[in-house]
Amino acid sequence: MRAVSAHDASETRYGDAGRVAACGLSLSPFRGLRYNPEQVDSLAAVTSPPYDVVDPDGRVRLEDSDPHNVVRLILPRPEPTAEDGYRHAARLLGDWQREGVLAADPVPALYVYEQQTAPEDGGLLQRGLIGALAVSDARAGMVLPHEDVMPRPVADRVGLMRTTKANLEPLLLTYRGDGRAAGVVEQAAAGEPLIETSTSDGTRHRLWAVTDPAQLAAVSADLATCRALIADGHHRWAMYLRLQREHRHLAQSPWDRGMVLLVDTAQYPLRVRAIHRVLHRLPVTEALARLEATDGDAWTVTDLGETQAAALDALAAAKAAGEGAFLLAGDGRYRLVTGPDDKTLDAAVPLSLPDEYRRLDATVLHSVLFDHVWRVPDDPEHIGYLHDTDAAVREAARLGGTAVLLHPVEEGVVRRLAEQGVTMPRKSTSFGPKPATGLVLRNLRLG
Incomplete structure (x- = not known):
C-alpha cells in the first residue's frame, strides 16, 4: 500500500474540526428522476441495495420482485458482453421514462433522505441530504477517500454511467457542519414526505424535496466550510473523477457533478461494519x-x-x-x-x-x-x-x-488516516445504513 496525499496543503488550511479556509463542498439541487407509484407494484419492490452488496441470489430476487426494479439498471445482464449490458441498461432507462414509469420532478431540489432500521437491527435513525456534488481534481481534497480502489470495478461503473448518462445511485459521504444544513434537514423531516416505503429488511425510507431559496442558501453556506469523508462509494467517486476529466472541455457540463448523500455525523453517527x-x-x-x-x-x-x-x-x-x-x-x-x-x-x-x-x-x-x-x-x-x-x-x-x-474498524481510525492522506486497503470498512438505490436518480440530460 502507499500513502496518498488527499489534499494540497498550500491551497487549503484545515483546523481540528475539519474546517477549510478556502473552498469547501458545493452541493447543487437537481431534477430528481423518481418512480411513478401508479406504474409499479410498490416503491419497495423497485428499490435495491447498492450494486456492490447485491449477491447473485439477491439479484435474482430483486429482478423477480418487479420488472422495473432498479437492479436491472445498476447490474444489467451482460448480453453477451459488459458493453451490451450497458446499452441494455440505457435502453431500459429511456423506455421507463417514455412509459412514465420514471418521471422527473418539475423543479430542481435537494432531497432530505431518512432511513430508520428495523428494531431488531437497532432502530438506527439516519438523515442526510441528496444533491449533485461538484467533482474535479481541484476539488478532490474536499472529499477524502479512505480506501484503495480496484481498476476493474471503476472501469465497469465508468462504462455504465457513460452509456446511461445517469447517476443511478448516490455515494454515501459524511461531514461535520455548523448546524445550518442540519436545521434544514430537520425542518423538512417535520413535513409530509414525497415518498415513504419500507424495504424487506424492515428499514423505513422517507424522502422530502427542499426547494426554498433561503434553505438552499443555508445549506450552501454550511457546506462551504466543510470537507467530506467517503463512507461508501470509492469506486463510484473514482468514476465521477474520470468522467469529469473526460468532459472537462465542455462548459457547464453535467459531468462536473455527481449524486451523493451527505450525512452530518455530528447529528447522525454512522455504523461501521467489517x-x-x-x-x-x-x-x-x-x-x-x-x-x-x-x-x-x-x-x-x-x-x-x-x-x-x-x-x-x-x-x-x-x-x-x-x-x-x-x-x-x-x-x-x-x-x-x-x-x-x-x-x-x-x-x-x-x-x-x-x-x-x-x-x-x-x-x-x-x-x-x-x-x-x-x-x-x-x-x-x-x-x-x-x-x-x-x-x-x-x-x-x-x-x-x-x-x-x-x-470492524472504528470510525475515528478511518477519519484520522484519511486526514493524513493515507488510503486503507480496499474494502476495509462498510459504513451504514447504506442508502437504498432507486428512490431518486439523476438524469444528466436534465442537468
Whole structure:
C-alpha cells in the first residue's frame, strides 16, 4: 500500500474540526428522476441495495420482485458482453421514462433522505441530504477517500454511467457542519414526505424535496466550510473523477457533478461494519498448513469449534485486547488467528507508514497473509468480498475455500488516516445504513 496525499496543503488550511479556509463542498439541487407509484407494484419492490452488496441470489430476487426494479439498471445482464449490458441498461432507462414509469420532478431540489432500521437491527435513525456534488481534481481534497480502489470495478461503473448518462445511485459521504444544513434537514423531516416505503429488511425510507431559496442558501453556506469523508462509494467517486476529466472541455457540463448523500455525523453517527474475504481457491486445510509452515511465532491459531456466535465473541475479545485477529471458516469449524509478531510485520509493511495504518487488520491481511503466507492474488478470481458473515461462510463452504472474517474498524481510525492522506486497503470498512438505490436518480440530460 502507499500513502496518498488527499489534499494540497498550500491551497487549503484545515483546523481540528475539519474546517477549510478556502473552498469547501458545493452541493447543487437537481431534477430528481423518481418512480411513478401508479406504474409499479410498490416503491419497495423497485428499490435495491447498492450494486456492490447485491449477491447473485439477491439479484435474482430483486429482478423477480418487479420488472422495473432498479437492479436491472445498476447490474444489467451482460448480453453477451459488459458493453451490451450497458446499452441494455440505457435502453431500459429511456423506455421507463417514455412509459412514465420514471418521471422527473418539475423543479430542481435537494432531497432530505431518512432511513430508520428495523428494531431488531437497532432502530438506527439516519438523515442526510441528496444533491449533485461538484467533482474535479481541484476539488478532490474536499472529499477524502479512505480506501484503495480496484481498476476493474471503476472501469465497469465508468462504462455504465457513460452509456446511461445517469447517476443511478448516490455515494454515501459524511461531514461535520455548523448546524445550518442540519436545521434544514430537520425542518423538512417535520413535513409530509414525497415518498415513504419500507424495504424487506424492515428499514423505513422517507424522502422530502427542499426547494426554498433561503434553505438552499443555508445549506450552501454550511457546506462551504466543510470537507467530506467517503463512507461508501470509492469506486463510484473514482468514476465521477474520470468522467469529469473526460468532459472537462465542455462548459457547464453535467459531468462536473455527481449524486451523493451527505450525512452530518455530528447529528447522525454512522455504523461501521467489517467486509469479509472469501478465498475461492484456498481450502481451509491449506490455509492452516501454510500458517503452520511460517517461521517462528508469527501466528497463533486457536480452534474455537463449530459455534459462530462464540467465535465472533472470541474475535471481539482479541481485538479489545489490542491484537491483530481474524477468523477462518468454511469447513464447519472456526479458527482464531492472531498475529503477526513485530518482526514479520516490519518485514512486510514499511515503517514509514503510520503505525495505526500498519496494524490495521486489512493491512496485515493483504500485505502479510495474502502476499507472503498464502500468496493469493488480489483479483476477483481468487478473492470475493462479502458484507454478511453468514453469506461469507456459506460461499466458502460452497466453493471449498476459506472465509476470512474481520472485526470492524472504528470510525475515528478511518477519519484520522484519511486526514493524513493515507488510503486503507480496499474494502476495509462498510459504513451504514447504506442508502437504498432507486428512490431518486439523476438524469444528466436534465442537468
